[in-house]
Amino acid sequence: MARRSMSPTIVDVARRSGVSPATVSRVMNGKFLGDPAVADRVRAAAQELDYRPSTLARSLALGRTSSIGFMVPDLGNPAFQAVLTSLSKAAARDGYRVLVGDSAESPSEEGPLSVELRRRCDALVLCAPRMSESELTALADQFDPLVLINRRSDAVAVPSLSIDYVTGIGLLAAHLYDLGHRTIVYLEGPEDSVSNRHRLRGLEQFQRDHDDVTLQRMPGGAGIDAGLAAAPAIAASDATAVLAYNDLVAIGVLHKLAELGVDVPGRVSVAGFDGIPFAAYTSPALTTASAPHDELGREAWRRMSALLTGADAPGDLLLEPRLEVRASTAARR
Amino acid sequence: MARRSMSPTIVDVARRSGVSPATVSRVMNGKFLGDPAVADRVRAAAQELDYRPSTLARSLALGRTSSIGFMVPDLGNPAFQAVLTSLSKAAARDGYRVLVGDSAESPSEEGPLSVELRRRCDALVLCAPRMSESELTALADQFDPLVLINRRSDAVAVPSLSIDYVTGIGLLAAHLYDLGHRTIVYLEGPEDSVSNRHRLRGLEQFQRDHDDVTLQRMPGGAGIDAGLAAAPAIAASDATAVLAYNDLVAIGVLHKLAELGVDVPGRVSVAGFDGIPFAAYTSPALTTASAPHDELGREAWRRMSALLTGADAPGDLLLEPRLEVRASTAARR
DNA sequence: ATCGGAGAAGAAACCGCTTTCACGCGGCAT
DNA sequence: ATGCCGCGTGAAAGCGGTTTCTTCTCCGAT
Numbered sequence: 001m002a003r004r005s006m007s008p009t010i011v012d013v014a015r016r017s018g019v020s021p022a023t024v025s026r027v028m029n030g031k032f033l034g035d036p037a038v039a040d041r042v043r044a045a046a047q048e049l050d051y052r053p054s055t056l057a058r059s060l061a062l063g064r065t066s067s068i069g070f071m072v073p074d075l076g077n078p079a080f081q082a083v084l085t086s087l088s089k090a091a092a093r094d095g096y097r098v099l100v101g102d103s104a105e106s107p108s109e110e111g112p113l114s115v116e117l118r119r120r121c122d123a124l125v126l127c128a129p130r131m132s133e134s135e136l137t138a139l140a141d142q143f144d145p146l147v148l149i150n151r152r153s154d155a156v157a158v159p160s161l162s163i164d165y166v167t168g169i170g171l172l173a174a175h176l177y178d179l180g181h182r183t184i185v186y187l188e189g190p191e192d193s194v195s196n197r198h199r200l201r202g203l204e205q206f207q208r209d210h211d212d213v214t215l216q217r218m219p220g221g222a223g224i225d226a227g228l229a230a231a232p233a234i235a236a237s238d239a240t241a242v243l244a245y246n247d248l249v250a251i252g253v254l255h256k257l258a259e260l261g262v263d264v265p266g267r268v269s270v271a272g273f274d275g276i277p278f279a280a281y282t283s284p285a286l287t288t289a290s291a292p293h294d295e296l297g298r299e300a301w302r303r304m305s306a307l308l309t310g311a312d313a314p315g316d317l318l319l320e321p322r323l324e325v326r327a328s329t330a331a332r333r
Numbered sequence: 334m335a336r337r338s339m340s341p342t343i344v345d346v347a348r349r350s351g352v353s354p355a356t357v358s359r360v361m362n363g364k365f366l367g368d369p370a371v372a373d374r375v376r377a378a379a380q381e382l383d384y385r386p387s388t389l390a391r392s393l394a395l396g397r398t399s400s401i402g403f404m405v406p407d408l409g410n411p412a413f414q415a416v417l418t419s420l421s422k423a424a425a426r427d428g429y430r431v432l433v434g435d436s437a438e439s440p441s442e443e444g445p446l447s448v449e450l451r452r453r454c455d456a457l458v459l460c461a462p463r464m465s466e467s468e469l470t471a472l473a474d475q476f477d478p479l480v481l482i483n484r485r486s487d488a489v490a491v492p493s494l495s496i497d498y499v500t501g502i503g504l505l506a507a508h509l510y511d512l513g514h515r516t517i518v519y520l521e522g523p524e525d526s527v528s529n530r531h532r533l534r535g536l537e538q539f540q541r542d543h544d545d546v547t548l549q550r551m552p553g554g555a556g557i558d559a560g561l562a563a564a565p566a567i568a569a570s571d572a573t574a575v576l577a578y579n580d581l582v583a584i585g586v587l588h589k590l591a592e593l594g595v596d597v598p599g600r601v602s603v604a605g606f607d608g609i610p611f612a613a614y615t616s617p618a619l620t621t622a623s624a625p626h627d628e629l630g631r632e633a634w635r636r637m638s639a640l641l642t643g644a645d646a647p648g649d650l651l652l653e654p655r656l657e658v659r660a661s662t663a664a665r666r
Numbered sequence: 667a668t669c670g671g672a673g674a675a676g677a678a679a680c681c682g683c684t685t686t687c688a689c690g691c692g693g694c695a696t
Numbered sequence: 697a698t699g700c701c702g703c704g705t706g707a708a709a710g711c712g713g714t715t716t717c718t719t720c721t722c723c724g725a726t
Binding site: 025031053062 | 711712713715
Binding site: 364 | 682683684
C-alpha cells in the first residue's frame with residue numbers, strides 16, 4: 001500500500017499509464033502535443049484513479065492561488081455583503097474564489113489582518129475607510145495587486161472604485177431643501193472614515209450654495225445601534241430633517257423615533273444612504289441615495305482581473321448614487 | 334541579484350544568518366531547542382529581510398491551508414450572510430479564513446462547485462438544501478471534514494447544525510390559530526428543498542392537532558420576487574393568513590399587498606421565517622420565527638474546529654427559533 | 667550512407683517550507 | 697584511553713505539481 005490513504009498523485013497516474021509525471025502534467029493542462037494515444041491512456045488512468053491535481057501544489061508551482069482576498073470593516077453590513085456577493089460571482093466566472101476578511105471596525109487590526117489575508121491569495125480588494133493614508137502607503141506594496149473600494153489614494157497608484165458620496169449626499173440635501181427643510185441634521189458616520197469625510201465635503205458644498213440652510217452635525221456611527229442612540233437627540237432638536245450616515249443608521253433612527261412617538265415624515269423627515277435592499281421596505285419606506293453596489297463589485301473584479309492578467313486596468317470609477325424618494329421624507333409642515 | 338524581485342525565502346534568511354534552512358524553520362516555528370544566540374541571529378536576519386514564510390509552501394508541506402469553505406445556495410440571502418459573518422469571525426479567532434462559494438441556487442452546479450471549493454481548503458461547511466441525499470452521500474468523502482447546515486443526513490455521519498423548522502413553523506401556525514385564523518396559506522419554498530419539506534412536516538403535524546384549520550399550499554420561492562409574485566393570488570384567495578417560506582418572501586408579499594391595497598394585518602395576516610435583522614423594520618413590522626443564525630455560525634465552527642483537531646465533535650445541534658410577534662399578524666376580523 | 671533537424675517524451679530542477687534522519691562533537695562512565 | 701550517549705545542527709527527502717533542458721528517435725535531404 002502506498003501513502004497513508006491519501007488521494008492519488010500525479011506519480012500514481014504516471015505509473016499507471018506508463019509515462020512520466022511530466023507528460024501527465026502536460027496532458028492535464030492541455031499542453032500535450034504528442035501521440036494522441038498516449039494522451040488517451042493518461043486520461044483514462046486519471047479517470048480510473050479519480051485523480052485531481054492538488055490545487056495547493058499547483059499553486060506553489062505556478063505561483064498563484066486563483067483566489068483573492070476581500071477585506072471589509074464589517075461583514076455584517078448589507079452594503080458590503082452586496083459588494084461581496086457580486087464580487088464573488090464575477091470572480092467565480094473566471095475561476096477565482098474569494099477569501100473574506102472582517103476587520104471588525106478595528107482600525108488597529110485592519111493593517112495586519114489585511115497583510116495576513118493578502119499573503120494567502122493573489123490579490124486584495126480592500127475596503128478600509130478608516131486606515132490612514134500613511135499606513136496604506138506603507139503597506140501598499142505588500143498588498144500589491146490591490147483594488148481599493150470607497151477610497152482613493154494619491155500616494156499609491158491602484159484602481160479604485162467608489163461611490164460618489166459627495167454628490168450623493170448633495171442630492172439628498174437638495175431633495176430635503178426642495179421639500180422646504182431649512183434645518184437639517186447630519187448624523188455622522190465613524191469619526192475619521194473617508195466616506196464620512198466625503199459626505200461632509202458634499203454638505204459643505206451644498207451649504208455654500210444654500211446659505212439659508214442650517215446644517216447641524218451630530219455624532220452617530222455606522223450601524224442600527226447608532227441610529228437608535230441618536231434618535232432622542234433628534235427628537236429634541238428643532239431640525240425638521242435628518243440625513244443619516246447610511247441606511248442602517250437611518251433605520252435605527254426611524255425605529256426609535258416611532259417608539260418615541262415622533263411622526264416621520266410629519267414632524268421630521270429621515271433619509272439614509274446606500275440603498276440597501278431593505279430600505280424599500282421599512283416603515284415608512286426610506287428615502288435614500290441608492291449606490292450600485294453590485295456594479296461596484298463587478299467592476300472591482302474587472303479591474304482586479306486586468307491587474308492579474310497584466311492587462312492595463314481600467315481607470316478609477318466613481319459610481320453615482322441615484323436618489324430614491326420614498327415615504328420617509330415629505331414637505332416640511 | 335537573486336530571483337526576479339521575489340520576496341525573501343527561508344534560504345535567504347538561512348544564508349544571512351549562517352545557518353541551515355532547517356534551523357530557520359525551527360526557529361520560526363518555536364521548535365528550536367539549541368543555542369539561544371543562534372535563534373537570535375536567525376530572528377534578526379528574518380527581521381532585516383522582512384521575511385514571512387510563504388503560506389502556500391507551508392500549506393503544502395504541512396498538508397493544511399488553515400482555511401475552510403462555506404458553500405451556500407445564495408450569498409445574497411441575509412440569513413446566510415448572518416451565518417457567514419459569525420462563522421468567519423469564529424474561525425478567524427483560531428487563525429482560519431473562510432472561502433465563500435455561491436451555487437446560485439443551481440442544484441446541478443452545487444455538487445461540482447462544492448468539490449472544487451473543498452479542494453482549495455481543509456474542510457467544508459455546506460448548506461445545500463436542494464442536493465439529493467444520494468448525491469450528498471456520493472460526495473461525502475470528497476468533502477470529508479464536513480459540517481452540514483440546515484439538513485442532516487442519515488447516510489453520512491457528519492455534524493449538522495439546523496434550525497428546527499418543524500417546530501418553528503408550528504409556533505407560527507399556532508400563533509395564527511390563536512388569533513382566530515382558520516384558513517391559512519403556506520407559501521412554499523423551493524420545491525424540493527429540505528427546509529421546505531421540514532416546514533411542510535411541521536404543518537402536517539399542526540394540521541393533525543387542529544382539524545378545523547384549512548391549510549392551503551401555494552407555490553412560492555426563496556426570495557423577495559417570489560413574494561411579490563404570489564401576492565395577487567393571496568389577495569384573491571379567501572385565506573385570512575399567510576405563512577411565507579421565509580422573511581424575504583414575506584417582505585415581498587407585504588410590499589405587493591400594500592400596493593394592491595390589501596390591508597395587513599386587517600384583511601390578511603402575514604408571517605415570515607428566519608428573523609433577519611430587517612424583519613423588525615418592515616411596514617408593518619413582520620411577525621416571524623427568529624432563528625439564531627449567529628449561534629449557528631459559531632457552533633458550526635466549534636464542530637468544524639473539533640473535526641480539524643481530531644477531537645470528537647459535539648453532536649448535532651437543532652436550534653430553536655423564537656416566535657417574534659409583530660404588527661403583521663393580528664386577530665382575524 | 668551520413669548528417670541535420672524536428673518532434674516526442676523523460677530526467678531533473680524548481681516552487682518554499684517541514685521534518686526525518688544522519689553526522690560530528692563533547693562529556694561521562696569504564 | 698576507549699566507547700557510548702546525547703545534543704545541536706545540517707543534509708536531504710519529502711509535499712505534488714510545472715517546466716526547462718536533454719535525450720532519443722525517426723525522417724528527409726544531400
